[in-house]
Amino acid sequence: MAQVETFYYDNAIVRKFAYATMLWAVVGMLVGLIAAFQLIWPELNLGIPYTTFGRIRPLHTNAAIFAFVGNGIYMGVYYSLQRLLKTRMFSNVLSNIHFWGWQSIIVMAAVTLPLGITSAKEYAELEWPIDIAIALVWVVFGINMFGTILKRRENHMYVAIWFYIATWITITVLHICNNIEIPVSATKSYNIFAGVQDALVQWWYAHNAVAFFLTTPYLGLMYYFLPKAANRPIYSYKLSIIHFWALIFIYIWAGPHHLLYTSLPDWAQSLGTVFSVMLIAPSWGGMLNGLLTLRGAWDRVRQDPVLKFMVVAITAYGMATFEGPMLSIKSVNAISHYTDWTIGHVHIGTLGWNGFLTFGILYWLIPRMFNTKLYSLKLANVHFWIGTLGIAFYAIPLYFAGWVQSLMWKEFTPDGFLKYGNFLETVTQIMPMYYIRALGGTIYFIGTLVMIYNLIKTIRQGEFIGDEAAEAPARLATDNVHKGEHWHRWIERRPIQMLIASAILILIGGLVEITPMVMIESNVPKIASVKPYTPLELHGRDLYIREGCLGCHSQMIRPFRSETERYGEYSKSGEFIYDRPFLWGSKRTGPDLHREGGKYPDSWHYNHMVDPQSMSPGSIMPPYPWMLRDEMNLSTLPRKIKVLTMLGTPYPQGYEDQAVADLKKQAAEIAGRLRIDGVKDSKLEKREIVALIAYLQRLGTDIKPKPATN
Template sequence: MNEYRYDNQTVQGFILSAIFWGVVGIVIGLLISIQLWAPAANLAPWLSYGRLRPVHTNGLAFGLGVGAIFGLFYYIVMRLCRRPLVFPRLARLHLWLFNAIIAAAAVSLLAGKSQSLEYAELEWPLDVAIVVIWVMFAVNVFATVIRRREEQMYVSLWYVLATVVAVAILYIVNNAAVPAGLWKSYHAYAGVNSANVQWWYGHNAVGFVFTTPILAMFYYFLPKTTGLPIYSHRLSIVSFWSLIFAYLWTGAHHLVYSPLPDWIQTLAIVFTLFLIAPSWGSVVNGYYTVGADWSKMRTNYLTKFFVMGITFYGLQTVQGPTQALRVVSQLIHFTDWVPGHVHMGTMGWVTMTICASIYYVIPRIHGTEIYSEKIANVHFWLVLVGQLLFSITMWITGIQQGALWKVQNADGSLKYSFMDGLVKNYPYWHTRTLAGIVFAVGMLLFVYNVLKTIQQGKALRASPPSPAPAAA
């Protein structure tokens, strides 16, 4: 089928690395969810909630998320350019450095080396290393796209290129800091300005790690798995440019009712609401694509992953903008509602889409079929149930918290102390841990299925070839 030698080893290396860091991140997530209701589970200073939480978020966003993005982007770029990577050895070096950096990041965070900037906790030596590997990645992607053998760049490539460019800008600007030692630095920006730069970065880390790259995967793997072409090219175009234009205005919706100047907050709210339109452009495009033949939901086990993924993307991109509204923000901001929101995106949309893409890629690398569709189906239902239970539980307790904080007596004084509100979370936090376990079991089944598929593929290659094996 493929007339060129694609560097599948690097792709698979990134996928397996991503899976490994994903498991680490999920296990830590379970531990910190327990710490929230059992403080005795803070076993040692380096295993306390404050230090572990960034290991959880960085491990999953950068270990699982970005690891999968690197691997799957290389895969997609090679196919859509119909040529191997221009610098395969650079890609291999990139893989090793990536893992070294994530490992060092985890250790440094456990040691408390943190900038205290959400999703930008890593201290400056690691920031420098990350910029280096991002440049290596960008060089390979651009060189390969420039020297492609396919004239037209398909939608996925737009999202790939936008991701490469935007992340570079965001990361470098927000991580600008003044070193005060090898593992200590102070933000180049102070006070309100520091907050504004950080959330410009923070929200767009969501935009350009959890949105555009995942859309690149969605636009590529949905037609590949279903055999159905994307519904509307025009919708793809309008959605793409509107999305990447509007995203960068929205960071200050994290700072509603803060001392940040009102006009920046208001602009952020306006553009955040507008984002519903381009986000739903992709949702509509996805639905109409599968709508051409809904029987694919039955006949192709991966279709439901993508449809569910884009559904959660659709829900996420309505819920998120709603939260930016001042009247909603004042109730749910700072509460558990927000982790509920984030996890619908990460567990529902991002992980669902990444897993489905990996299910597609791994068998093709090895010229085989998936080890077990049945296990994949069980995996699907477990992560779906786990994620819904997680998010819904957090929404309920979040609204409750926000409301209890506000209730006033007839004489104008507050009705509930802070502790009154806190203890009411405990039953919901127990349920959240349970939801996390259900999700984790689903993910372990996924890992098992992937590893067995690889094993199956290797066994196939070891035995005498019947038809010609597809992959190098």
């Protein structure tokens, strides 16, 4: 037997990430709560742009995913990796660069998103300098993780580590592919993909951010911390092997289920549906493996809050992974898409699966690192029950709201007219559900505060063990001692080979779906009448992006009679070829805007932005007074035209020099029409609102005869 070595686990870095996940949990949930209350009282933005729903919604999602869950992942990975491999982390310096780098990125996100600096791609909103910072910090994490694996004392890599490896390589691929963009300035860039292609790449990314950031690393944590907390091995290691390989292969294909009935080619939609349905099998395999680990220990679940949290987390994982495939079936998706059903679904995942598993791990981890007992089991049990209630109060009303609103959208009178032709009728109907949702979010948030109080008291009564002593034998050279062994044992002892195998598997799905979309022109038929945006419309479009309008308004009319009756002709893929980024959206808190152009006079839009309720009684859209006040900043316009020309938008040669003059000309025309309708502002043609109106009046008009604009 090899010589036994003494070494120390680094708990200091685990503690840092644990504190960070607690801090960002509060921030992320608080911003989410504010957003939920703004849907009831729009004036809660206090009349300032930085706190308006469109800007803080991405702040909430980014904080919840990358700050709260992200730090939760690192906390669990840094703790479990060392112990599973019987070694300290590869480098204290890299651990700390990773920690402080990640927190800096979160702070940059918290500053830039309220400022309206966004690339408008859901869950990838951060602009290019921050994207580069994310890539660098992620590589530091990777070097530290693989360095640790390479200097391990344990020959075999436990299944949790496979999940960590798959997470690392897949997030690397997704982040790079979805953020290939050409900078216009330090705070603005245009994506190299446009329209439908951009949509496919984006949702391939976004779905797999759910898969490989919110799921696979947490499955790794489940496979480590559940056996730890239950003090018994995982139910079936065989099942975990199948779970891992099947899950990572299937997950990567499912992205197109976010684009059913859109302008995405049918074959891509079908692939998304088929693989989403297949996902039930490995997902439920993993869930059952987790729950069955507790066989014979259910008496302990009744008493131990850690196990309670974990059981509900795994159950929520099972619910979400059953619901996800169901929502990917086209006929179900026809009802669920654009509604609050989706919001309810994702919160079962984040509040239940990610939230509760993180809480369970924190309750288990903090007392151990501080060599003490949990301050109050009673408080932890209180947290468990109010957290569970919070999830129920959050999600159930949203399911109900989704069904009600969608069915109202689709209901016709016996004479063949839409029964609820005014979109707002369907909004006011579900307002009570929004109240209950906000209540549910508040309850869940209070539970989190109770946990933090409990953990702070635990920390204060204990003594931190920064370097935890451990002993293990040195690793033996294994090159020749395993002749004739099973090949899988060979690969799971070799991290680099495991990395390559995982990469090949996840790349198959991505390449097969995306390559034809990007390379084959017939997948996006061109429409001759579709022209590039004018400089003023382009500027208005970038303001639409800045304000996060796509958080509430879609620009994708599906080919249903209920939609074409309400909005107009269904959307064609050829209409989006100059859209960088695409702005189809994923939720209709307000109506679709793809055929908005020419529906109302310019002055209607002007007055609507001053006070939405005055034009649309009962509307929950906030006012945008700053757009009427602020002047357009045109300093980057020539560069924007230049970049778009480079990417293939057919502006005339040298048009960047002409763009500002053309913009002013069009702005003067719109200002003139507004003045005729009684708008009094001597600088009207310089205001941002004029650009926004130009963009809204252009939407969807390329393929229909141009109506009078006033």
